[in-house]
Amino acid sequence: MFSRVDAPMLQQVAHQATNHLASRFLGHYWQLLDKLALNSSVDAAALLAQLGLDPKQALEAITLNQYYQLLALSAPKLREQGFFLQLGQCFDISDAGVLGYASLSVDNLRQSWELTDRNYALYPHPLTAQRIIDAHSVSLRLNTPAKAIHDSRYLQEEWLSATWKWMYQRLPDIANSTQLTVKLAYPQPSYGKQYANIFPGKVLFNQAYSELCFPLSWYDIPFPTANPATAALCQQQCLLIMNQLASQTDVVEQVQRLLLLSPQRELPKLEQMAQHFHLPSHSFHRQLKKSGMTYRQIVNEVKMELAKDYLAKTTLPLQEISYLLGYEHAANFYRAFKQQLGMTATTFRNRSS
Numbered sequence: 001m002f003s004r005v006d007a008p009m010l011q012q013v014a015h016q017a018t019n020h021l022a023s024r025f026l027g028h029y030w031q032l033l034d035k036l037a038l039n040s041s042v043d044a045a046a047l048l049a050q051l052g053l054d055p056k057q058a059l060e061a062i063t064l065n066q067y068y069q070l071l072a073l074s075a076p077k078l079r080e081q082g083f084f085l086q087l088g089q090c091f092d093i094s095d096a097g098v099l100g101y102a103s104l105s106v107d108n109l110r111q112s113w114e115l116t117d118r119n120y121a122l123y124p125h126p127l128t129a130q131r132i133i134d135a136h137s138v139s140l141r142l143n144t145p146a147k148a149i150h151d152s153r154y155l156q157e158e159w160l161s162a163t164w165k166w167m168y169q170r171l172p173d174i175a176n177s178t179q180l181t182v183k184l185a186y187p188q189p190s191y192g193k194q195y196a197n198i199f200p201g202k203v204l205f206n207q208a209y210s211e212l213c214f215p216l217s218w219y220d221i222p223f224p225t226a227n228p229a230t231a232a233l234c235q236q237q238c239l240l241i242m243n244q245l246a247s248q249t250d251v252v253e254q255v256q257r258l259l260l261l262s263p264q265r266e267l268p269k270l271e272q273m274a275q276h277f278h279l280p281s282h283s284f285h286r287q288l289k290k291s292g293m294t295y296r297q298i299v300n301e302v303k304m305e306l307a308k309d310y311l312a313k314t315t316l317p318l319q320e321i322s323y324l325l326g327y328e329h330a331a332n333f334y335r336a337f338k339q340q341l342g343m344t345a346t347t348f349r350n351r352s353s
Helices: 007-035 044-050 055-061 064-081 083-090 093-105 109-118 153-170 194-198 216-220 228-247 251-261 270-276 281-290 295-313 318-324 330-341 345-352
Strands: 128-133 137-143 181-183 202-204 211-215
Touching: 007 044, 007 055, 007 064, 007 083, 007 093, 044 055, 044 064, 064 083, 064 153, 064 318, 083 153, 083 194, 093 109, 093 153, 093 228, 109 153, 109 216, 137 153, 137 216, 153 211, 211 216, 251 270, 251 281, 251 295, 270 281, 281 295, 295 318, 295 330, 295 345, 318 330, 318 345, 330 345
Parallel strands: 181 202
Antiparallel strands: 128 137, 137 211, 181 211
């Protein structure tokens, strides 16, 4: 479909695809605030302005990174309302555009997740997950560092709820199946009864991991929407965009782009990034060294680029910027910024204004 389109056009298509998804997500967020009458609890317009967005034009301008920053900023006011569980149920698989249509058109869940894994860079989420398959079941397990379990509960809820929604959209017959088991790596919250309204099977709190578990037999149930011709066309479109973007950059630039696209507070570890390139960690490390960089150096550079962007284009407090960049203590951010830029973050912001 895009075989004759030039590289800049493909970059534009990729940019438009991720921004389309962010726009749809923001629309769901606003609609749910209205539905639950929570506009008095959180001033979304003010938060968008903090992120450097004009609230009136946010639907057209917001990026996925900014969308997940909005969720992080509003989480303290909304998470105890069960808002993020319900937010996940607002999402539709068609929100993902060409990747969504491709996911609906393949034969089964197995092919659908393989497709999503290959194209993760187009539609990144703050949390990553691994599939664990044994003789009888499949688990979709969230990769959440122990120290981030509490802070990321709202994101875990959003991911688990949305993933379940997208599963039963593909397979309507499982929508009310009690064979689903949901495990949560945190205590039952005050709104714990809401989980039963979303997940039809067992819901278990205080578990070792947060995960969705279901019978292996679901993995290969044919999709009623399967369409080989549509699947092939959409997959070709995704593949061409991904290949073109990858061919234009060396490995360091690819890693930088993936990190910048990643809206998560805690950026992927070297092992997780190596998995994206289908390389063992040691081979990935050697490849970066050949390009004159280590993974830690790349991560630090990306953090500083994001910091400069936040300081110049938003009104976020320094402590909030420190949090969004994954620093446990604001003092560590202040020190790292001064060492890297030769001036304090406050001085940089003042000069940029």
